[in-house]
Amino acid sequence: MASGVCNAINGIERLIDVKEEDSRVSFKCNVVLDAYCPFKSTSRKNECHSYAEMVSSSVLFLLKWLESSYDYEDYLKNDKFAEYAILWLSYKLNKYPQNKITTLNDFYTQHIEKNEYYNVKITKSSDKKTYKDIIYRKHDLMNIGIKDMPKFYEAFKSLCDMYTELDKE
Structure with missing residues (x-):
């Protein structure tokens, strides 16, 4: 694992604004994540209307960011980026549980399988x-x-924290 992966994950975290108020979770996507949110015909633009949609958009953005920012010589072929993204995804879904999503397969079926952006x-x-x-x-x-x-x-x-500390030195 390279520090670049850690930097990418830390970068994604900075693009997501989630607030807990009482028993509700509110979120705000950074505009760069909107590009991978589902297209809404009512507003005629891509928008994430749920936390799960926002996390799905973030996972795709993370994978694209890792692909374009770091030269891992077909590292995606080895599926390491997917493992990092899945770890991050599971962390986010556990932190703010979603209805009817108890396994990553549930999330995959509902938010990845038919999402056109994941088919690129x-x-x-x-x-x-x-x-x-x-x-x-x-x-x-x-x-x-x-x-x-x-x-x-x-x-x-x-x-990641250790890699980040070592990079500072």
Whole structure:
């Protein structure tokens, strides 16, 4: 894992504004994330109307950011970026649980499978996979409960913090 991955995840965190008020969660997407939100015919633009839509948009933005910002020589082929994105996704879904989403497979079915933006071919992937393809290849992670995955994210985040500290020195 390179510090670039950690920087990308920290960057995504800065693009998301989530507030808890009583038992409600309100959010605001940065405009760069709106591009991957579903198109709403009523407003005639891409908008995220739910926390889950915003997180889905963020995962796609994270994957695209990692692809374009860091030269990992077809690293996406090895699915590492998908693993990092899935860890982050599970952390976000556990932090703010969503109705009827208890596993990553639930989220995949509702917010990734039919999302046109996940069907775009990855430009730096030699086998021309889509973003949906690389996430689906991690189906072994998909049935793990969302409440269990954050334990892995905490370890990942600790490694990121160490990388970030070492980069400062």
